[in-house]
Amino acid sequence: MTIREFLSDRLGKITGQLCCTVAAALFLLATGTSSGVIVLLLLFLLLIFITTQAAEYLKCHRRLSELNALMQGLDQKYLFFECAPPPRTVYEQKLFELMRCSGRAMIGAVSDAQASMQEYREYIESWVHEIKTPITAARLTCRHMDSDSRRKFSAELAQIEAHVERVLYYARAESPERDCIIHQTDLSDIVSQAVGNHRTLLIQNHMKVETGDLDFTVYTDRKWAVFLLGQLLQNASRYRKIPSPQEDESPNTPEETEAVSSSIRLAAMPCGRRIQLTVSDNGIGIPSHELSRVFDRGFTGSNGRLRGGSTGMGLYLCRRLATLLEIDLQISSEEQKGTSLTLTFPARHTAETLQNCKTNPY
Amino acid sequence: MQKIMIIEDDPLIREELSLLLENEGYGVVSVTDFTDIPEQIRDCAPDLLLLDLGLPGQDGLTLCSRIRKSSALPIIIVTSRDSSADEFRGLSLGSDDYVTKPYDVPVLLARIKAVLRRSAGVPDADVLAVNGLQVSLTRGTVSLNGRCEELTRNELKILAHLMAHAGEIVSRADLIDVLWENQIYIDDNTLSVNITRLRTKLKDLGMPDCIRTRRGMGYQL
Numbered sequence: 142m143t144i145r146e147f148l149s150d151r152l153g154k155i156t157g158q159l160c161c162t163v164a165a166a167l168f169l170l171a172t173g174t175s176s177g178v179i180v181l182l183l184l185f186l187l188l189i190f191i192t193t194q195a196a197e198y199l200k201c202h203r204r205l206s207e208l209n210a211l212m213q214g215l216d217q218k219y220l221f222f223e224c225a226p227p228p229r230t231v232y233e234q235k236l237f238e239l240m241r242c243s244g245r246a247m248i249g250a251v252s253d254a255q256a257s258m259q260e261y262r263e264y265i266e267s268w269v270h271e272i273k274t275p276i277t278a279a280r281l282t283c284r285h286m287d288s289d290s291r292r293k294f295s296a297e298l299a300q301i302e303a304h305v306e307r308v309l310y311y312a313r314a315e316s317p318e319r320d321c322i323i324h325q326t327d328l329s330d331i332v333s334q335a336v337g338n339h340r341t342l343l344i345q346n347h348m349k350v351e352t353g354d355l356d357f358t359v360y361t362d363r364k365w366a367v368f369l370l371g372q373l374l375q376n377a378s379r380y381r382k383i384p385s386p387q388e389d390e391s392p393n394t395p396e397e398t399e400a401v402s403s404s405i406r407l408a409a410m411p412c413g414r415r416i417q418l419t420v421s422d423n424g425i426g427i428p429s430h431e432l433s434r435v436f437d438r439g440f441t442g443s444n445g446r447l448r449g450g451s452t453g454m455g456l457y458l459c460r461r462l463a464t465l466l467e468i469d470l471q472i473s474s475e476e477q478k479g480t481s482l483t484l485t486f487p488a489r490h491t492a493e494t495l496q497n498c499k500t501n502p503y
Numbered sequence: 504m505q506k507i508m509i510i511e512d513d514p515l516i517r518e519e520l521s522l523l524l525e526n527e528g529y530g531v532v533s534v535t536d537f538t539d540i541p542e543q544i545r546d547c548a549p550d551l552l553l554l555d556l557g558l559p560g561q562d563g564l565t566l567c568s569r570i571r572k573s574s575a576l577p578i579i580i581v582t583s584r585d586s587s588a589d590e591f592r593g594l595s596l597g598s599d600d601y602v603t604k605p606y607d608v609p610v611l612l613a614r615i616k617a618v619l620r621r622s623a624g625v626p627d628a629d630v631l632a633v634n635g636l637q638v639s640l641t642r643g644t645v646s647l648n649g650r651c652e653e654l655t656r657n658e659l660k661i662l663a664h665l666m667a668h669a670g671e672i673v674s675r676a677d678l679i680d681v682l683w684e685n686q687i688y689i690d691d692n693t694l695s696v697n698i699t700r701l702r703t704k705l706k707d708l709g710m711p712d713c714i715r716t717r718r719g720m721g722y723q724l
Binding site: 269270271273274276277278279280281282284288292298302313319320321322324333336337340343344347348349350351352362363364365 | 513515516519520523557583584585586587588589590591604605606607608610674676677679680683684686688690691
């Protein structure tokens with residue numbers, strides 16, 4: 142609170158006092174008090190006035206900065222009235238009560254929302270676990286089909302699984318401390334698991350997978366990293382260059398598939414004390430003006446509209462999980478040339494701090 | 504015959520799983536009454552336990568640690584709970600492996616085989632033999648009547664799979680699938696190239712028409 146604000150707040154009061162003083166001085170002058178005495182008296186009154194106002198200003202200022210500091214220190218700002226020091230005047234007390242009442246209503250609403258969010262998350266998680274039982278049963282049952290139908294059926298099942306996984310990780314990203322464990326993991330393991338999980342899709346789309354040097358150790362949660370990488374593989378195969386129809390007609394003979402050479406390359410290299418994994422494809426690429434928004438929630442872009450079936454959730458989730466795992470995720474792309482994503486895994490000590498920050502499950 | 508006990512509350516999965524394992528040559532016992540599992544285990548003395556965690560009325564993890572206290576029976580936990588924390592808990596309570604649903608059938612079978620082999624201390628079969636043709640998996644060679652040819656990793660996996668299914672028609676897609684499981688990410692073209700090379704090597708050994716192409720269906724050894 143500046144002095145100016147303080148004074149303008151009291152402008153009415155001060156003017157009133159001034160009027161009273163002038164009236165009293167005129168009255169004294171009329172009743173025959175000598176002007177010297179009146180001037181003395183006025184000076185005295187002025188001194189008292191300035192002292193009290195100054196004292197009051199300092200008091201207000203101190204109290205406000207105290208409250209400000211309290212607010213700064215609070216994590217949940219809406220809890221302010223629960224922690225504020227008790228008011229000193231009756232008027233302040235009444236105001237305080239009103240504010241506290243409103244604050245309590247807010248706290249109630251927030252904790253209700255949090256509880257229902259938590260319940261929702263738990264429901265989603267148990268739902269995902271439930272749905273996996275029939276998927277497993279379907280997987281086992283489709284063995285009896287002939288080879289061709291089985292392949293188509295498995296591809297559909299794989300898609301269902303991919304959608305289910307995304308839902309699960311979306312819910313998990315809300316409270317990562319519950320199931321994320323940072324471990325020393327072989328990067329080649331992560332890659333081969335991710336590729337293995339999506340091999341039905343990749344084979345079906347005739348994607349060529351090339352792996353470069355992957356002999357590195359990274360510090361991360363294996364399952365999350367596998368999921369993250371899986372999203373990138375799915376994207377690469379969804380946004381591959383699709384050949385003209387006559388080339389695509391009978392993909393079973395090698396001659397015809399020759400023209401189609403969609404590929405993904407996974408390779409890693411050390412980058413200081415960190416490990417950098419690059420996943421690059423030769424797909425249709427992303428227009429440069431959309432590149433900054435691909436990690437936004439629900440952003441599908443022109444490619445998504447072109448190919449359909451895009452949810453705008455894959456890369457959004459990747460960015461979220463990557464942030465939680467302290468993986469630096471960068472994208473670069475050139476239209477009709479391909480897209481390349483770089484994952485920079487944290488160095489050992491960063492990962493250890495990350496793990497220690499959480500409730501340690503060991 | 505090795506006996507596998509299935510503890511799984513979903514009837515369809517239980518049924519399909521026991522069918523699958525029986526076809527693979529295992530003896531199968533399915534538990535349908537989940538009240539006193541440790542006793543049932545004592546009674547039928549299986550070689551391996553496939554344990555689902557979400558059982559009616561009790562927690563699979565508690566069961567796992569209870570079984571582990573009284574026996575060294577190999578346990579594979581098969582569950583839909585798939586977070587790292589769950590897996591960590593499962594393995595630390597004494598299970599030998601942790602497979603998450605929905606699993607790939609070949610992957611599950613491979614894990615079962617691996618756990619059984621580890622518990623029995625028997626090394627993996629090294630030499631496959633069909634019609635006098637012998638493949639050594641550890642040395643990566645194929646031999647016939649004392650003559651020997653070296654194989655590349657891809658050729659070895661292809662030939663081994665064809666030999667394991669000798670007489671059956673193996674589709675190209677199945678072959679590619681098997682190779683991908685072994686971290687060999689080849690496409691249709693490369694498969695053709697590899698088959699051609701493999702045929703040349705077999706021809707050099709004196710078995711020119713060993714791998715037959717069944718048009719529209721696949722290959723047959």
